[in-house]
Amino acid sequence: MLYALLCYNDEDVVWAWDKKQDGEVMQRLGVVRDRLEAAGKLGPSLRLLPTTAATTFRKSDPPLVIDGPFAETKEQLLGIYIIDVADLDEALQVARDLGEANPGGAYEIRPLAVYNTGSPEAVAKGVATA
Incomplete structure (x- = not known):
């Protein structure tokens, strides 16, 4: 069955990581991704840019375009994994x-x-620019 894993975390913390910290987290996450990919269970995985880069389109009459995220929250949607696994x-x-690879959130x-x-x-x- 296909599932989306929506990854939430405090973007102020995540985007404050230096290159070394970010690389260490990405390496640990890579171990999990590699295992899923080898088993044929990993679909696309995406890292979203900060919410400051977001634009919200409100479906009102008339439609409204707003800079920034839809809502202020403590944790923001920072990434998505699509996986194909047997069950919940x-x-x-x-x-x-x-x-375990990326604590918090x-x-x-x-x-x-x-x-x-x-x-x-x-x-x-998408693959070429990732």
């Missing part, structure tokens, strides 16, 4: 493993109803 228990184990686990891999051009562009 396995998804929870992946979240535990990722949590939370992982929201959501089953996916529809998954479209996107156009090959868009996928290739």
